[in-house]
Amino acid sequence: MAFKEKLQDEIDEIEKILNSYLPEETGYQKTVIKAMNYSVLAGGKRLRPMLMLETYRLFGGNGKVVEPFMAALEFIHTYSLVHDDLPAMDNDEYRRGKKTTHAVFGETMGILAGDALLNYAFEVAASAFEIELSSNVAVALKVLAEKAGIYGMIGGQVADIESEGKHVEIETVEFIHKFKCGALIESAMLIGAILAGATQEEQNKIKQIASDVGYAFQIRDDILDVTGTTETLGKPAGSDDKNSKSTYVSIKGLEQSISDVEILSARALNTLSSLSCSNTFLEELIKMLIMREK
Numbered sequence: 001m002a003f004k005e006k007l008q009d010e011i012d013e014i015e016k017i018l019n020s021y022l023p024e025e026t027g028y029q030k031t032v033i034k035a036m037n038y039s040v041l042a043g044g045k046r047l048r049p050m051l052m053l054e055t056y057r058l059f060g061g062n063g064k065v066v067e068p069f070m071a072a073l074e075f076i077h078t079y080s081l082v083h084d085d086l087p088a089m090d091n092d093e094y095r096r097g098k099k100t101t102h103a104v105f106g107e108t109m110g111i112l113a114g115d116a117l118l119n120y121a122f123e124v125a126a127s128a129f130e131i132e133l134s135s136n137v138a139v140a141l142k143v144l145a146e147k148a149g150i151y152g153m154i155g156g157q158v159a160d161i162e163s164e165g166k167h168v169e170i171e172t173v174e175f176i177h178k179f180k181c182g183a184l185i186e187s188a189m190l191i192g193a194i195l196a197g198a199t200q201e202e203q204n205k206i207k208q209i210a211s212d213v214g215y216a217f218q219i220r221d222d223i224l225d226v227t228g229t230t231e232t233l234g235k236p237a238g239s240d241d242k243n244s245k246s247t248y249v250s251i252k253g254l255e256q257s258i259s260d261v262e263i264l265s266a267r268a269l270n271t272l273s274s275l276s277c278s279n280t281f282l283e284e285l286i287k288m289l290i291m292r293e294k
Contacts, residue, residue, distance in 0.1 A: 003284045010053070010281075014046045014070065021071040021124050035105040035113035036120070039078050043096040047289055048073050048188040051213075054282040055192030055206060058275070065132040066195050069140060072125035073191070076148050077184055079117035080157070086110055089161070118148075140191045147187035156180025168246045174215070177248065181221070182214025189213075205275060209268045209286075216264035216290045222247040223257055224293070265290045 018040060025033045049070035056066045085092045085100040086107060093103045102110030125144055128137045146152055156179025163172055189210040193203050226249055249257045268286060 003281070003288075006281055007285070007288075010050055011046055014049050014053070014074075017049070017067050018046075018071050018074060021068065021075075023120065031105070032109060032112045032116050035101055035109050036116050038104065039082050039101045039113055039117065040075065042098050042101075044074075044078075045289075045292075046074065047285075048077055048184055050285065051185060051210075051282075052188040052192040054279055054285060055189045056196045057192075058277055058279040058282055059193055059196035059198045059202065060277070061192070061196030063132070065128050065137065066192060068124050068126075068128045068131070069144065069191050069195065072121040072144060073184065073188055075117045075121035075124065076144075076153075079114040079121070080153060080184075082110055082114040082117065084157075086114075136194050136197065140194045143187055143190055143194065147183040147190075152179055152183030152187070153181075156183065163246060166246070170248075170251050173246060173248055173251060177215050177218035178211060181218040182211060185214035185217065186210040202275065205271055209271045212264045212268035212271070213286055213290065216261045216268070219248045219257055219261050219264070220290055220292065222249045223254065223261070225249075226254065261290060 022037050022040060023033050025037065027033075052070050052073060053066060081095060082101045084090050085095055086102050093100055100110075101113055105113065122141075122145070125141055128140070148154070150158075156176050159172060160176045160180055163176065186207060189206050190203060193206045198206065225247070248260075252260065265287065268290075269283060272283060272286070
C-alpha cells in the first residue's frame with residue numbers, strides 16, 4: 001500500500017478511536033462538552049497518536065491498551081492549543097482554517113474547555129488499567145503526566161511567554177522548542193515503546209529519536225511561519241513576528257534553519273535504523289512530518 005493511502009487509513013483509524021472516547025453532549029455541563037468536542041474534531045494531523053501507535057507496533061505491540069493513551073495525548077495537545085489561542089496568550093481567532101474555541105464559545109468557556117480536556121485526558125488514560133493491569137501502564141501514565149507538565153510542555157510554554165518581546169539566546173529557544181512542542185512528541189513515542197515492552201536501551205534510543213524529531217518539527221514550524229501563508233497553514237502566518245517572539249529562524253537565519261532541520265532528521269532516522277526492529281511507515285512518517293508544508 002502506498003504511503004499516502006496508509007496515512008489516510010491510519011488517520012481514519014485514529015479518528016474512530018478519538019470519537020469513541022469523546023464525552024456525550026448531555027447534562028448541565030453540555031456547553032463545555034460541546035466546546036471540548038468542537039476543539040478535538042476541528043481537525044489536525046493527529047501526528048502524536050500516530051507516532052505512539054507506530055512506535056508501539058515497531059516493538060511488536062498489537063493490543064488495545066495503547067488506544068486510551070492515544071486519545072488522552074491528543075486531548076492534552078488539543079487543550080494546549082485551546083489555551084494558546086486565548087486572548088491572554090496568542091489571541092488567535094483561527095486554527096486549522098476554523099474559528100478557535102474561544103472565538104465560537106467565548107473566552108470563559110474556552111478556558112473551561114481546555115481545563116476539561118486536560119482532566120478528561122487522564123480519566124481516559126487511566127481507563128487503560130481496565131484493559132491491562134500492568135506496571136507498563138503505570139509507567140506510561142507517569143510519562144504522560146510529566147511530559148505535559150512543568151517538566152515538559154507547560155515548562156516550555158512558560159519560557160516562551162516570558163521570552164516575548166525580548167532578545168533571547170539560542171539556548172532559550174532550544175529549551176522552548178524541546179519542551180513546548182518536543183515533550184509531547186517524546187511522550188508519544190516513549191509511551192508506545194513502554195506499552196509494547198521495549199527494553200531500557202531501546203527506550204533511550206526512542207527518547208533521542210523523539211527529541212530530534214520534536215526539535216526539527218518546531219524549527220520547521222518557525223520556517224513555515226516565515227515562508228507559509230495563512231491559507232496554507234490554516235492559522236495566521238507571521239504570528240511570531242506579530243508577537244515579537246525570538247525564533248530559531250530569527251536567530252539562525254532561514255538557510256541555516258533549513259540545514260539544521262535536515263541534520264536533525266538524518267540523525268533521527270539513523271538512530272531509528274540502528275534498532276533491531278523496523279517500521280517503514282514510521283520512517284516515512286518522520287520524514288513527512290519534518291519536511292511538511294503546513
